[in-house]
Each structure stands twice: as structure tokens, then as C-alpha cells.
Amino acid sequence: MSEKAQIDVCFSPFLYPVYEKEGQIVVVIDVLRATSAICTAFQHGVEKMIPVATVEEALVYKQQGYLVGAERNAIAIEGFDFGNSPYSYMTDKIKGQTVVITTTNGTQAIEAAKNAHAVVIGSFLNISALCDWLLKENKSILLLCSGWKNKFNLEDTLFAGAVAEILSKHQAFDILDGALATKYLYQQAHQNPYKFLNYSSHKERLSAMGLKDDIKYCLTLNQTNVIPVLQGKYLVLK
Amino acid sequence: MSEKAQIDVCFSPFLYPVYEKEGQIVVVIDVLRATSAICTAFQHGVEKMIPVATVEEALVYKQQGYLVGAERNAIAIEGFDFGNSPYSYMTDKIKGQTVVITTTNGTQAIEAAKNAHAVVIGSFLNISALCDWLLKENKSILLLCSGWKNKFNLEDTLFAGAVAEILSKHQAFDILDGALATKYLYQQAHQNPYKFLNYSSHKERLSAMGLKDDIKYCLTLNQTNVIPVLQGKYLVLK
Numbered sequence: 001m002s003e004k005a006q007i008d009v010c011f012s013p014f015l016y017p018v019y020e021k022e023g024q025i026v027v028v029i030d031v032l033r034a035t036s037a038i039c040t041a042f043q044h045g046v047e048k049m050i051p052v053a054t055v056e057e058a059l060v061y062k063q064q065g066y067l068v069g070a071e072r073n074a075i076a077i078e079g080f081d082f083g084n085s086p087y088s089y090m091t092d093k094i095k096g097q098t099v100v101i102t103t104t105n106g107t108q109a110i111e112a113a114k115n116a117h118a119v120v121i122g123s124f125l126n127i128s129a130l131c132d133w134l135l136k137e138n139k140s141i142l143l144l145c146s147g148w149k150n151k152f153n154l155e156d157t158l159f160a161g162a163v164a165e166i167l168s169k170h171q172a173f174d175i176l177d178g179a180l181a182t183k184y185l186y187q188q189a190h191q192n193p194y195k196f197l198n199y200s201s202h203k204e205r206l207s208a209m210g211l212k213d214d215i216k217y218c219l220t221l222n223q224t225n226v227i228p229v230l231q232g233k234y235l236v237l238k
Numbered sequence: 239m240s241e242k243a244q245i246d247v248c249f250s251p252f253l254y255p256v257y258e259k260e261g262q263i264v265v266v267i268d269v270l271r272a273t274s275a276i277c278t279a280f281q282h283g284v285e286k287m288i289p290v291a292t293v294e295e296a297l298v299y300k301q302q303g304y305l306v307g308a309e310r311n312a313i314a315i316e317g318f319d320f321g322n323s324p325y326s327y328m329t330d331k332i333k334g335q336t337v338v339i340t341t342t343n344g345t346q347a348i349e350a351a352k353n354a355h356a357v358v359i360g361s362f363l364n365i366s367a368l369c370d371w372l373l374k375e376n377k378s379i380l381l382l383c384s385g386w387k388n389k390f391n392l393e394d395t396l397f398a399g400a401v402a403e404i405l406s407k408h409q410a411f412d413i414l415d416g417a418l419a420t421k422y423l424y425q426q427a428h429q430n431p432y433k434f435l436n437y438s439s440h441k442e443r444l445s446a447m448g449l450k451d452d453i454k455y456c457l458t459l460n461q462t463n464v465i466p467v468l469q470g471k472y473l474v475l476k
Contacts, residue, residue: 018388152416178390
């Protein structure tokens with residue numbers, strides 16, 4: 001008898017070694033805003049992206065003539081082409097290009113998980129396409145929340161819960177405790193995720209910076225069918 | 239203007255270094271069953287306990303004539319005096335004694351946090367006494383869930399939420415994302431925590447071993463007013 005595929009959630013890139021397991025698909029989540037920005041970039045025609053962990057690496061690419069997005073602490077770093085607002089990637093200038101990206105949390109999570117069986121980018125913007133693909137793959141799934149500087153955050157947790165909820169409606173997975181908790185939270189939140197995130201640190205941080213539109217857009221379901229996956233050092237379309 | 243004291247939750251001892259901060263009180267949580275057993279032991283007259291991380295250390299104490307509790311994977315280890323069932327500590331033989339204890343998760347969390355400003359033992363059994371004391375101390379609080387082998391678990395999360403809920407009703411804390419999530423979960427669960435934990439891994443594990451009474455007891459509020467705190471290598475009453 002074959003075992004059921006599992007769904008679990010890892011709440012911090014720092015904790016990833018504890019959850020690392022052969023053969024599982026890792027969904028990297030940084031809904032505010034890195035993975036939402038990545039999905040948007042692919043939707044708008046980018047050919048490849050190169051996620052890098054440090055600003056120094058990003059700078060080397062910039063000097064080689066690449067288009068580069070660089071963000072730290074929610075602020076686009078001066079001298080680069082983009083930050084991590086999805087809106088900044090809604091432009092023809094990325095069409096067919098290879099774009100490098102480094103962010104406070106999301107690209108660290110990609111780096112942590114890079115040796116997994118498969119690494120895929122998740123956001124509310126591509127949630128249905130992502131879940132359809134995960135169901136077809138029928139493998140154990142680890143939902144890896146990027147969090148904030150290795151700490152737990154509420155918005156990535158909520159997205160993990162949305163995925164756990166959708167997947168478990170379609171197929172009998174073994175839902176482990178982390179996924180169970182996020183699913184319960186999503187059931188509480190799904191009618192108004194924006195309101196549910198009131199009091200969460202990063203929503204407050206972004207709101208204070210006048211980025212409410214970014215938050216709202218990043219919480220919008222199904223704006224695109226792209227499924228960005230890691231292939232060597234590149235993110236490419238599945 | 240002084241900053242508000244914070245409440246945050248760390249979901250794994252492995253993640254503790256990320257949450258370590260000067261001056262905060264760390265509440266160690268392993269409701270099924272280590273911290274429930276520790277509270278019960280103090281309630282029944284133990285004078286001191288010595289939490290140790292490994293079975294080897296526990297064995298050295300045993301050979302020196304100490305009473306020793308030792309559990310791994312929910313099973314009491316043969317040759318020792320107790321496991322980590324609270325019921326096993328409801329005995330006169332511990333009165334006035336120093337009891338050594340090692341468990342799969344709880345004593346690892348104590349070990350991780352041992353250099354904190356204060357380390358205190360939390361369980362549903364002593365929750366009101368604990369919260370009263372925390373309110374009096376008026377310091378930032380980290381609720382440290384022991385989890386299961388460094389992974390997230392639902393029952394410790396639930397207790398963290400109960401504490402966050404009680405404390406935030408009495409005083410204006412700065413509730414960080416981890417605490418916010420646990421608070422929302424507790425609000426969903428509080429009318430029937432036993433049922434809420436259906437499908438959680440450790441409840442299933444203990445139930446399969448015939449330990450439903452242990453689970454129910456460990457989810458019972460306010461059986462004791464003890465507040466065990468770490469003092470050097472000892473747990474003693476506050």
C-alpha cells in the first residue's frame with residue numbers, strides 16, 4: 001500500500017533543514033511581495049529570472065548589464081531597475097529578458113530550498129494554476145513561508161493555508177500539524193484576507209509606506225496561470 | 239515614551255536563536271506532556287527538578303540515586319522511575335525530592351532557552367497562575383513551543399494562543415505575528431480544545447497508545463498554582 005502524499009508547512013527558511021526531505025516539492029511563499037512580483041514578471045513576459053540572496057551578487061549582475069530588482073526592508077534599493085512591487089514588473093521592458101532579483105526574505109527562502117526535488121513559486125496571483133499542477137504531480141508538498149527575517153509572518157501563513165485548503169478538497173493528503181494550523185487560519189480569513197491581516201507586522205509596515213494597493217493586489221486570486229520553477233540558478237516557466 | 243512589552247511565539251526550539259532577545263521571559267511549552275508533567279510534579283510536592291537534554295545524562299543521575307523521569311517518542315524508558323505522564327507524578331514518593339527529567343521535546347526547549355532572562359514552565363494546568371505572574375512581571379514574553387522533534391505542533395500552538403489571548407485582554411501588549419496567529423487559532427478552539435486537536439499528529443499518536451486520559455488531563459485548565467522557573471540547572475518554584 002502506498003502512503004498518502006503529505007502536506008506540511010515550514011514557517012521560516014531558518015527551519016528548512018528540519019523539514020528537508022527527499023522527493024518533496026517545495027512551494028516558496030513570500031506573498032508580500034517577492035513571489036507575487038515574480039509571478040507578475042513572468043505574466044508580463046520575462047523569460048528567466050535569477051534569484052540571488054545578496055545585494056552584492058545582484059550588483060555584479062547589474063554591472064554586467066542585466067535588469068535587476070533589489071529590495072531590502074520593503075524599499076527598492078537605489079541604482080537598480082525594480083524593487084519588489086508587482087506593479088513595477090508590469091512593463092514591456094522585461095519581455096524576453098532575464099531579470100535578476102534579490103529581496104529581504106523570498107530569495108533567501110529560494111536559496112534555502114534550492115536542492116529540493118522541485119522548487120516552485122507560489123502567490124495568491126497564481127494559486128489555482130499552482131494547485132492544479134501540484135495535484136497532477138501528486139508528490140509530498142512542503143509549503144515554505146519566507147517569513148520576515150527568519151521569523152514567522154501571518155500573510156505567508158495565510159497563503160499556505162489557502163493551498164492546504166484547496167488541495168485537501170481535491171485529494172486525500174496526509175495533512176501535518178503545520179498545514180492543519182494554516183488551513184484553520186485560512187478558513188477564518190478567507191472571506192476577507194485583507195482585514196484578517198490587520199495588526200500583522202508587514203501589512204502595517206507596508207501600509208505606513210503608502211503601499212496599500214500593493215497589499216490588495218498581492219491578495220488577489222488568480223491573476224495569472226504562470227508556474228515559475230527553479231531550474232539550476234534560473235527561475236523559468238513550467 | 240516607553241515601548242509596549244511584546245508577545246511573540248517561537249514554534250520550534252531549533253528556531254530559538256532567531257527569537258533570542260535580551261530581557262525577555264521565555265515560557266517553555268510542551269503540553270503533551272512534559273510541561274504538564276512538570277507542573278503536576280511540583281503540585282505534588284517535588285522540591286526541585288533537573289531537566290536534562292539526553293538520556294545519557296539522565297542515566298548518570300539515576301546511577302547516583304536520583305529519581306528520574308525519562309521519555310522518548312511518547313514511551314517511558316525502561317529502568318527509570320517515571321515517563322512524562324502527569325499521572326505518574328501524582329505520588330507521595332516525590333515529596334521533597336529532586337527529580338531529574340528528560341523528554342523528547344520539552345527538555346530540549348528548556349536547554350535551548352536556558353540563558354534567557356527568565357525561563358518559566360507553562361501548561362494548561364497552571365495557565366492562570368502563569369498569566370497572573372507574567373502580567374506582574376510586565377516584560378516582553380516569548381512563548382516557546384517545544385513542537386515535535388523541532389517541527390511545529392498544534393497543541394503547543396494552542397496553548398501559546400491561550401496565553402496570548404488572556405494576556406492581551408488584561409494589558410496592551412505589542413502582539414507580533416506568531417502570537418497573533420496562535421490567538422486566532424485559540425479563539426477558534428477554546429470551546430473544545432480536545433476536538434480541535436483531532437487530526438493533530440501527537441494527539442493521534444497518544445490516542446493510539448491508549449493515552450486519551452492523559453490528553454484530556456493535559457488540556458484541563460487551572461489544576462494548580464505552581465510556577466516552575468529555571469534557576470541554574472534546577473527548576474524550582476517561583
